[in-house]
Amino acid sequence: MWSWVLHRVTGMLLFLFLLVHVLDTALVRVSPEVYNEVIGTYKTPIMGLGEVGLVAAVLFHAFNGIRIILVDFTAKGPRYQRVMLWIVIGLTVAALAGFLPRHLSNVFGAH
Template identity: 50%
Template sequence: MSLYRGGIGQWAWLLHRLSGLGVLLFLVIHILDTALVLWGADLYNRVIAIYRMPIFGIGEIGLFAAVLFHALNGIRVVAVDFRPAWSVYHKQMFQAVVVLFFLIFIPVAVIMTGHILEGMHG
């Protein structure tokens, strides 16, 4: 029986891949914008100044969500890989990942949103 044949296992698989791609996209952009320093501090500083816009703060919240989900679900994937007998609990383990994700994400997102709003008005 495959864990990834529809249902919750398919969602876990898809979200894990998408969150990984999101983190990869951030890393590529980060490497490229850091490399701008090779063309001078002025160009680098102008690009970094753009990142202070509120839309990028929202992007940081998305990045945090992607990293957090990918890490928590990665622990679940490793657990099932190293303890195949636990695969019968993959649904419950994914549900635990989702609960932990929201327990951690919501307060952090509230704090991050507060910083974004302070930056807009301060």
């Protein structure tokens, strides 16, 4: 049940991110100066940590979506759904572990 909740939460968070992304990108047409100010606010350590959450949400949502497809459309899917959930968690953690060192060095280290 928690994977169901987390899948919906990550889906909504990704939707909200995409909405904000489209709106802030559209600012370049309205006022390039305002666009530059908004983009400047994104270059903070807090937003860098937010990007970690965004990448984690994308990874979990994508891997869990594949798991849902396998559970729904394969004969043995329901039997192995719990094992597949642990695989999803493992893949998410592994991919995030590959992303974190480089990203955090960019956020907190020298550019």
